[in-house]
Amino acid sequence: MINDKLTGLVLDEPLLWEKGSKGRIGISIPESEVEKAKPDTSLLWEGPDFPELSEVDVVRHFTRLSTWNFGVDTGMYPLGSCTMKYNPKLNEKTASMEGFISSHPLLPENMCQGSLKLMHELQELLCEITGLDAFTLQPAAGAQGELCGMLVFNAFHKKNGKRRKKIIIPDTAHGTNPASCALCGFEPVGLNSGSDGILHPDSVREIMDEDTAGIMITNPNTLGLFEENIKEIAEIVHEKGGLVYCDGANMNAIMGAVSMREIGVDVIHLNLHKTFSTPHGGGGPGAGPVGVVKRLEEFLPVPRVEKNGDKFVLNSDFPLSIGKLHAFHGNYGVLIKAYTYILSMGKELFDVSTKAVLNANYIKENLKDVFHLPYDRPCMHECVFTDENFEEYKVSTLDIAKRLLDFGFHPPTIYFPLVVHGAIMIEPTESESKEEIDKFIEVMKQIAKEAKENPDILHNAPANAKVKRLDETLAARKPKLKG
Amino acid sequence: MHYIPHTKEDVEKMLASIGVKTEDEVFAGIPSSLRRKYPLNLDEPMSEWKIIDKLKDISSENTPCSEKTVFMGAGSYLHNIPSVVPYLVSRSEFTTAYTPYQPEVSQGTLQGIYEYQTFAANLLGMDIANASMYDGATALAEALLMSLRIKKKTSKVAVSKAINPYYLKVVEAYFEPTEFELLYVPFDENGKTDISKIENTDDIAAFAVQSPNFFGIIEENENISKACEDKGCLFVSCFSEPFAFGLYKPAGLYGADIVCGEGQSMGIPQSFGGPGLGMFCAKEKYMRQMPGRLCGQTQDKDGKRGFVLTISTREQHIRREKATSNICSNQGLCALTSAVFMSCLGKTGLKQIAEINFNNASWLKKKLVELGFEERFKGSSIFNEFVLKAPKGFEKVWKKLSEKKIVCGLPLDKFYEGFENNYLFCVTEAFSKENMENLLENIKKEVSND
Numbered sequence: 001m002i003n004d005k006l007t008g009l010v011l012d013e014p015l016l017w018e019k020g021s022k023g024r025i026g027i028s029i030p031e032s033e034v035e036k037a038k039p040d041t042s043l044l045w046e047g048p049d050f051p052e053l054s055e056v057d058v059v060r061h062f063t064r065l066s067t068w069n070f071g072v073d074t075g076m077y078p079l080g081s082c083t084m085k086y087n088p089k090l091n092e093k094t095a096s097m098e099g100f101i102s103s104h105p106l107l108p109e110n111m112c113q114g115s116l117k118l119m120h121e122l123q124e125l126l127c128e129i130t131g132l133d134a135f136t137l138q139p140a141a142g143a144q145g146e147l148c149g150m151l152v153f154n155a156f157h158k159k160n161g162k163r164r165k166k167i168i169i170p171d172t173a174h175g176t177n178p179a180s181c182a183l184c185g186f187e188p189v190g191l192n193s194g195s196d197g198i199l200h201p202d203s204v205r206e207i208m209d210e211d212t213a214g215i216m217i218t219n220p221n222t223l224g225l226f227e228e229n230i231k232e233i234a235e236i237v238h239e240k241g242g243l244v245y246c247d248g249a250n251m252n253a254i255m256g257a258v259s260m261r262e263i264g265v266d267v268i269h270l271n272l273h274k275t276f277s278t279p280h281g282g283g284g285p286g287a288g289p290v291g292v293v294k295r296l297e298e299f300l301p302v303p304r305v306e307k308n309g310d311k312f313v314l315n316s317d318f319p320l321s322i323g324k325l326h327a328f329h330g331n332y333g334v335l336i337k338a339y340t341y342i343l344s345m346g347k348e349l350f351d352v353s354t355k356a357v358l359n360a361n362y363i364k365e366n367l368k369d370v371f372h373l374p375y376d377r378p379c380m381h382e383c384v385f386t387d388e389n390f391e392e393y394k395v396s397t398l399d400i401a402k403r404l405l406d407f408g409f410h411p412p413t414i415y416f417p418l419v420v421h422g423a424i425m426i427e428p429t430e431s432e433s434k435e436e437i438d439k440f441i442e443v444m445k446q447i448a449k450e451a452k453e454n455p456d457i458l459h460n461a462p463a464n465a466k467v468k469r470l471d472e473t474l475a476a477r478k479p480k481l482k483g
Numbered sequence: 484m485h486y487i488p489h490t491k492e493d494v495e496k497m498l499a500s501i502g503v504k505t506e507d508e509v510f511a512g513i514p515s516s517l518r519r520k521y522p523l524n525l526d527e528p529m530s531e532w533k534i535i536d537k538l539k540d541i542s543s544e545n546t547p548c549s550e551k552t553v554f555m556g557a558g559s560y561l562h563n564i565p566s567v568v569p570y571l572v573s574r575s576e577f578t579t580a581y582t583p584y585q586p587e588v589s590q591g592t593l594q595g596i597y598e599y600q601t602f603a604a605n606l607l608g609m610d611i612a613n614a615s616m617y618d619g620a621t622a623l624a625e626a627l628l629m630s631l632r633i634k635k636k637t638s639k640v641a642v643s644k645a646i647n648p649y650y651l652k653v654v655e656a657y658f659e660p661t662e663f664e665l666l667y668v669p670f671d672e673n674g675k676t677d678i679s680k681i682e683n684t685d686d687i688a689a690f691a692v693q694s695p696n697f698f699g700i701i702e703e704n705e706n707i708s709k710a711c712e713d714k715g716c717l718f719v720s721c722f723s724e725p726f727a728f729g730l731y732k733p734a735g736l737y738g739a740d741i742v743c744g745e746g747q748s749m750g751i752p753q754s755f756g757g758p759g760l761g762m763f764c765a766k767e768k769y770m771r772q773m774p775g776r777l778c779g780q781t782q783d784k785d786g787k788r789g790f791v792l793t794i795s796t797r798e799q800h801i802r803r804e805k806a807t808s809n810i811c812s813n814q815g816l817c818a819l820t821s822a823v824f825m826s827c828l829g830k831t832g833l834k835q836i837a838e839i840n841f842n843n844a845s846w847l848k849k850k851l852v853e854l855g856f857e858e859r860f861k862g863s864s865i866f867n868e869f870v871l872k873a874p875k876g877f878e879k880v881w882k883k884l885s886e887k888k889i890v891c892g893l894p895l896d897k898f899y900e901g902f903e904n905n906y907l908f909c910v911t912e913a914f915s916k917e918n919m920e921n922l923l924e925n926i927k928k929e930v931s932n933d
């Protein structure tokens with residue numbers, strides 16, 4: 001029997017505004033050394049409603065809040081597509097070096113050679129890993145990388161004399177893709193994957209035309225499957241003058257195994273907070289660098305970092321550039337962490353991908369007798385099951401997910417991809433050991449057993465978290481967004 | 484490699500379980516014709532110790548602003564950050580969690596974000612805030628797109644030329660592929676947006692103005708609000724220095740519809756420009772048109788208070804191409820950082836530190852004027868930044884100072900015509916009187932050597 005009574009000490013903690021006392025302060029005020037100046041009093045106000053707290057109040061408050069969270073450091077976090085791998089602590093150390101964190105983004109070049117050098121080296125490393133020719137580090141997250149890619153598509157077609165209106169997006173692409181292409185004024189055209197879960201050239205040939213700017217493929221796709229026909233699909237798109245975008249959020253499965261350029265990809269974004277181990281921070285900051293083939297380099301955002309002799313310089317002289325996507329150079333602090341990770345792993349990044357794929361296939365093989373596996377073929381870094389086997393017991397994917405919490409595992413991604421009904425998308429990453437994965441498999445089997453024997457345990461899960469299941473309908477119907 | 488836990492025995496057992504013989508066979512899903520035929524041309528893994536040495540070397544090629552010789556803001560500010568802020572925020576329960584999709588085990592992040600939203604709305608005098616945007620520039624771009632969604636029949640927005648030019652570049656990039664038009668509104672001889680220029684425009688969805696603006700000047704929010712009302716357009720106010728609202732009344736209280744900008748000043752290090760914090764607030768009635776994540780209060784099965792991500796029917800993962808934005812990962816940890824920072828500040832700390840910023844800037848401005856600099860914009864209220872026209876031939880002095888790792892303001896000639904020899908200065912509470920006197924001494928020395 002596996003223990004599901006894992007709760008430790010959970011303290012309650014009110015909102016900040018329900019704490020504190022008038023006259024308290026939690027910060028050291030610097031000495032006032034110059035004479036007071038007189039502001040125009042008609043422009044002033046009494047100041048915002050901020051709570052008044054001591055330093056100890058603040059420390060206790062946020063420490064208690066932190067204990068209600070589950071992170072990768074707490075336990076296995078097999079959230080499909082999100083690549084919740086271990087976040088090395090060395091990365092945090094390097095990113096907080098004084099020369100980096102205390103650097104102004106508009107410094108004269110002689111005062112920021114270190115920052116520029118790191119960016120230049122990281123760009124080159126990402127080129128080597130993906131096989132593409134040039135990278136911009138400016139996009140602040142994966143979705144902004146997608147937007148950057150779509151802007152590049154747009155600029156490319158504009159230069160060729162004709163703007164195109166449509167983009168092909170498969171049903172196995174990431175959820176942000178349609179919104180990113182709409183933001184760029186393109187109309188998304190749906191493309192269904194085959195019964196084997198991958199795309200087929202004929203269906204692309206049918207819809208690719210000269211008003212279609214290109215295709216946005218997630219590869220490996222959101223079913224965890226490699227798009228075997230990608231090269232042929234790319235040729236069809238290229239023949240009609242289109243471009244191929246790859247959502248590279250799943251690059252962690254194929255580092256050293258596939259060159260994106262060789263399989264026909266023109267533009268890719270990477271998620272440094274997934275593949276390159278930077279922590280996700282409960283919702284960012286991430287970074288979504290974009291790589292392109294040579295013929296698209298002139299469209300990348302400015303300024304671009306270049307090496308000029310032994311000096312690094314910023315160059316904004318690219319008249320066809322899409323411009324800027326961030327006030328400065330993107331989420332620079334995140335870049336330092338990814339750079340550190342790449343140095344730590346070096347050529348063993350191939351081993352990272354191998355172990356990520358090994359772990360996912362191991363889970364797939366060991367759970368497929370218990371959970372319904374809609375596409376039974378070799379997977380890459382993640383595998384997708386469904387709740388089909390438990391429908392008759394009125395147990396859903398959501399119930400299974402919530403029950404996992406009681407056993408100390410973060411649930412997989414649920415109800416995504418949309419092409420699978422009741423999807424349970426499991427991505428273990430390379431960070432998990434065989435013992436940990438065996439424990440996960442055992443727990444999943446136990447939950448499957450409970451689902452049939454005592455479904456109410458699942459309906460009432462989680463039993464051990466800080467709160468029971470939360471009423472999301474109430475939150476949306478009567479929104480209360482501030483205290 | 485110590486980040487990968489697999490032993491040789493583990494691998495063998497796992498391969499057997501899958502039914503393959505070699506590790507390379509795990510890639511059975513990739514046709515061999517599509518496999519990369521040559522290994523990654525990367526170095527051997529580097530030890531932790533060598534990496535620390537290497538990164539120390541690289542970082543030492545930068546001049547840190549903490550040396551207090553960089554008198555430049557323009558969207559990135561050096562403020563004191565109490566030790567507790569990075570200490571608390573680096574707790575791995577916060578850093579190593581994903582977006583809170585499973586609220587029962589993410590209450591720490593969610594309550595923290597809810598508190599951030601409350602801080603942001605209160606600071607900016609607005610009804611509601613979202614969970615964050617990428618930065619001030621993208622927040623402005625999305626605010627303008629949101630205005631166009633609200634004012635469906637219009638296709639233009641007016642934006643002040645006194646908004647940070649880097650923000651405007653981002654807005655231009657976001658607008659380029661759309662059918663929407665950007666109208667630029669000039670500034671007058673006082674460095675303030677020339678409000679009269681929007682009188683003759685029609686069909687604008689919004690009028691966007693920054694305050695304090697790029698020149699550090701407080702805009703006439705009351706008149707702007709009135710002009711927007713007359714035009715029937717939204718008043719979008721942006722900012723790059725939220726510390727100003729410790730002193731100056733924020734645009735929300737003048738009736739702004741959307742207030743957005745950069746929150747880096749609230750406890751986040753400069754870090755070469757990112758990660759920062761895109762703050763985004765709106766009137767409550769526009770809630771369903773907002774981009775980004777929203778965290779809301781609710782209750783659990785037992786009636787206990789809890790927090791969840793909410794109103795997600797606006798978002799990309801549900802509404803797909805009809806979403807209000809494509810934003811997914813935002814700047815969650817930076818929002819939390821600023822919440823911790825603002826908790827430390829409290830009402831008193833915010834005000835006192837804001838006053839020191841204003842006092843220091845006023846003092847340094849006066850001293851520079853005594854050295855022969857001229858106020859470019861006279862009679863306008865400032866916070867911690869100001870524009871001065873330098874004495875003739877100062878370009879050479881500026882260059883010499885920068886060789887000595889001193890940044891004597893940001894040269895403005897590359898941004899606007901007629902701004903040769905004009906510099907945007909910044910000084911905050913992080914600078915002592917001695918730091919400022921050093922700058923003055925260095926200027927004197929270089930001018931007399933010239």
